[in-house]
Amino acid sequence: MGKYERPRALGDALQVLASAECQVLAGGTDIFPARAHAAAWGAPREAHLLDITAIEMLRGISREGGAWRIGAATSWATLRDADLPPGFDALREAARQVGGRQVQARGTLGGNLCNASPAADGVPPLLVLEAEVELASLRGSRRLQLTEFILGNRRTARAQDELLVAIHVPDAMARSPSVFLKLGSRAHLVISIAMVAANAAGRVAVGSCSEVARLLDERGLAPIDDVRATADYRRIAAAELVARARERLAA
Numbered sequence: 001m002g003k004y005e006r007p008r009a010l011g012d013a014l015q016v017l018a019s020a021e022c023q024v025l026a027g028g029t030d031i032f033p034a035r036a037h038a039a040a041w042g043a044p045r046e047a048h049l050l051d052i053t054a055i056e057m058l059r060g061i062s063r064e065g066g067a068w069r070i071g072a073a074t075s076w077a078t079l080r081d082a083d084l085p086p087g088f089d090a091l092r093e094a095a096r097q098v099g100g101r102q103v104q105a106r107g108t109l110g111g112n113l114c115n116a117s118p119a120a121d122g123v124p125p126l127l128v129l130e131a132e133v134e135l136a137s138l139r140g141s142r143r144l145q146l147t148e149f150i151l152g153n154r155r156t157a158r159a160q161d162e163l164l165v166a167i168h169v170p171d172a173m174a175r176s177p178s179v180f181l182k183l184g185s186r187a188h189l190v191i192s193i194a195m196v197a198a199n200a201a202g203r204v205a206v207g208s209c210s211e212v213a214r215l216l217d218e219r220g221l222a223p224i225d226d227v228r229a230t231a232d233y234r235r236i237a238a239a240e241l242v243a244r245a246r247e248r249l250a251a
């Protein structure tokens with residue numbers, strides 16, 4: 001067994017991160033399946049785990065100085081059930097569609113971003129919200145646009161000694177009605193083949209169709225081929241989802 005620590009204070013967690021090579025553990029809904037998979041192929045399971053779920057300030061949703069703050073360890077269930085302005089409708093719809101109720105109860109928004117899967121349902125809704133992420137370490141804290149944070153498939157700009165502390169959303173975007181549409185191989189408990197978030201401010205983001213979900217105004221889509229769908233299928237599906245999202249917003 002590797003070492004396991006569960007500090008209550010952020011400072012203690014940052015101390016652990018600075019002094020040891022360890023893996024941050026939030027809900028564990030990405031980590032544990034990945035570890036079980038690796039173990040099945042004979043990989044050692046010795047990672048030192050830093051459990052952040054006892055750190056109060058990493059959980060919950062609040063308003064601070066003209067912006068919204070979502071603690072990185074806020075669960076999907078909390079987001080799903082929260083009373084939030086219409087800009088968050090897309091994120092709340094994503095929360096309702098992530099896994100089943102058990103995964104929603106354990107899985108966190110921060111874990112979804114740090115895991116950086118191309119199919120992470122939290123990313124498109126946050127892209128249309130112009131979200132920023134806040135990272136902290138003993139060296140200090142910094143904020144990055146979400147577009148600067150997720151760099152590729154399972155790659156982020158987070159340094160080994162940094163913890164994702166919160167996600168910040170500007171008030172103006174939080175007021176702009178938004179929608180989220182997801183296509184999978186069935187209706188529930190499914191990883192996305194394509195998903196779209198859009199808001200009334202004209203921002204549209206597409207996920208699961210490239211290494212990193214992206215805003216449509218940047219470049220055209222260059223969808224990927226994988227076990228879930230071909231690039232051609234994704235191109236057609238994404239275009240249809242974008243059209244439906246726009247129709248819903250217009251209605």
Ligand SMILES: Cc1cc2nc3c(=O)[nH]c(=O)nc-3n(C[C@H](O)[C@H](O)[C@H](O)COP(=O)(O)OP(=O)(O)OC[C@H]3O[C@@H](n4cnc5c(N)ncnc54)[C@H](O)[C@@H]3O)c2cc1C
Pocket residue numbers: 023024025026027028029030031032033052072073097098099100103106107108109110111112113114115119120121122158162163164165189190191192
């Ligand atoms: C059955 C099942 C269904 C699922 N369905 C979906 C789905 O429909 N859509 C979807 O997007 N995902 C889905 N997932 C994946 C997963 O539930 C989500 O990505 C979830 O949000 C991960 O959060 P977590 O807290 O469990 O992350 P963890 O597993 O605890 O961590 C994930 C990664 O992020 C890192 N990390 C976590 N928090 C922090 C932090 N604050 N700072 C720095 N690093 C951090 C960890 O070290 C790890 O690398 C599913 C998983 C399962 C098991």
